[in-house]
Amino acid sequence: MRSTQTTTAQAEPPAGAARPAGRPRSAKAEQAIIEATLDLIGEGLGVSALSMEAVAARAGVGKTTIYRRWARKEDLIVDALTTLKAPMPPIEGVSVRDDLITYLTVIMEEGKQTRARCIMNIALSEAERNPEIAMRFQQAAIEPRRAAMRAVFERGIATGVIRPDCDVDLAMAMFSGTMMWQTRWIHRHYVEREELPARIVDMVLDGIRPLGAASTSLKRPEDA
The missing domain is CATH 1.10.357.10 (Tetracycline Repressor, domain 2)
Incomplete structure (x- = not known):
């Protein structure tokens, strides 16, 4: 029993430390969700017909995983489309x-x-x-x-x-x-x-x- 209490105490975050909201988000899962969104749009499903259910099924994740990062379909689509635009290299100002x-x-x-x-x-x-x-x-x-x-x-x-x-x-x-x-x-x-x-x-x-x-x-x- 004593050993269990020690382990639990060690697992507790320091006093005053912010606790993460829910489970840590997986970068791999987020990338899969983004790619699934882009694939579905590119295959002709389009923006209007796209659903969180379809994205979750294609990405192989639960809907709750998507909603932890994107509250609305529109938020997900904007983020997904933005990944298609390469960042501008620094403008050097040479000429x-x-x-x-x-x-x-x-x-x-x-x-x-x-x-x-x-x-x-x-x-x-x-x-x-x-x-x-x-x-x-x-x-x-x-x-x-x-x-x-x-x-x-x-x-x-x-x-x-x-x-x-x-x-x-x-x-x-x-x-x-x-x-x-x-x-x-x-x-x-x-x-x-x-x-x-x-x-x-x-x-x-x-x-x-x-x-x-x-x-x-x-x-x-x-x-x-």
Whole structure:
């Protein structure tokens, strides 16, 4: 009996220590849940028809395991979709041109991921029926990228690389939209993929540089 009491006392957390809520969550189980969610969406089940029951069955876990981490289906879907977006590498600030090429290279590499592209297309095609998911995904995965890109544009304007009257939102759409079109929605490519980021950046920068500034397609000066 004495031995049992000692063992129990040793198992007790120190006074004042926070107790974990429920059983510790398994990183392996969470990854299985995320992958099951993405698989089901990609197989055509879609966002609207997805259920916690279906995810639990595919992941091989109980529903309570899912609910300990995600209180609502929408929370799970947003987290799952966000894992498909690679984190942006640090923007070095060497030059506006180089930083924009870095940004577009990430988008180009994502375009090569067939599974991720198909899942995103299916999920976002239901954006009108699921505006909350679309909005939260935008906030979690897209807005941080836009903020990083906007900072590069603002630096370009401040240093005279980009015209002060540049419509930054439209220019950003021209960069990312052109890359997405070239890598995701057309099957015949007129430019080698490895050259795409630099070609797009040079072409758009030529249109938004101050009048009289050197063209990046002919000369590539060090910019700020």
